[in-house]
Amino acid sequence: xxxxxxxxxxxxxKSGTSVKIECRSLDFQATTMFWYRQFPKQSLMLxxxxxxxxxxxxxQGVEKDKFLINHASLTLSTxxxxxxxxxxxxxxxxxxxxxxTGELFFGEGxxxxxx
Amino acid sequence: DxxxxxxxxxxxxxxxxxxxxxxxxxNSMFDYFxxxxxxxxxGPTFLISISSIKDKNEDGRFTVFLNKSAKHLSLHIVPxxxxxxxVYFCAAYGQNxxxxxxxxxxxxx
Numbered sequence: 001x002x003x004x005x006x007x008x009x010x011x012x013x014k015s016g017t018s019v020k021i022e023c024r025s026l027d028f029q030a031t032t033m034f035w036y037r038q039f040p041k042q043s044l045m046l047x048x049x050x051x052x053x054x055x056x057x058x059x060q061g062v063e064k065d066k067f068l069i070n071h072a073s074l075t076l077s078t079x080x081x082x083x084x085x086x087x088x089x090x091x092x093x094x095x096x097x098x099x100x101t102g103e104l105f106f107g108e109g110x111x112x113x114x115x
Numbered sequence: 116d117x118x119x120x121x122x123x124x125x126x127x128x129x130x131x132x133x134x135x136x137x138x139x140x141x142n143s144m145f146d147y148f149x150x151x152x153x154x155x156x157x158g159p160t161f162l163i164s165i166s167s168i169k170d171k172n173e174d175g176r177f178t179v180f181l182n183k184s185a186k187h188l189s190l191h192i193v194p195x196x197x198x199x200x201x202v203y204f205c206a207a208y209g210q211n212x213x214x215x216x217x218x219x220x221x222x223x224x
Contacts, residue, residue: 044149044151046159093212095159103216106212106214
């Protein structure tokens with residue numbers, strides 16, 4: 001079946017550095033992808049909607065200059081956490097809509113730890 | 116091998132009746148379960164969750180039941196309303212998140 005792959009699954013970085021997380025749809029094209037943030041034992045928070053070839057749409061309260069999203073192809077969206085701080089430590093999850101069927105598939109998440 | 120299964124891809128219910136959405140999982144290490152609701156052209160929104168130490172959690176018209184021995188959880192919506200028509204995703208959390216494939220609920224007026 002369709003798979004959405006996130007890489008890396010775990011990353012540890014120093015405060016002040018930038019981290020890039022990739023989200024790939026492995027066997028379908030995804031015009032639209034979503035990025036979420038999940039704090040432990042809390043609800044999934046939609047950060048932004050990523051549309052191929054255009055600027056991402058950010059949810060209220062999400063800093064677009066801090067969380068850079070690029071959706072350069074129909075199978076890849078990237079989230080870059082710039083100048084990461086310990087409070088950015090979290091799970092980041094992506095999902096992608098199969099352009100042909102409209103189905104939504106989730107990645108397994110990327111755990112970011114900022115020291 | 117799917118760790119989280121939603122065996123019914125779709126479900127139709129009459130308005131006012133109970134909607135029951137089911138989810139089965141295989142990994143006994145999951146310790147938190149969540150339900151999300153998704154309308155067309157929108158991202159999923161959080162609905163309700165349950166910790167593995169509980170067997171029931173209720174929030175308004177929504178109740179989630181967890182049967183750990185059967186590795187089964189269900190979402191009950193009572194009474195169902197047309198606005199509840201959406202795709203419902205079950206998710207489990209252990210060391211990472213695993214989502215089910217979703218069940219499309221149609222509430223008929």
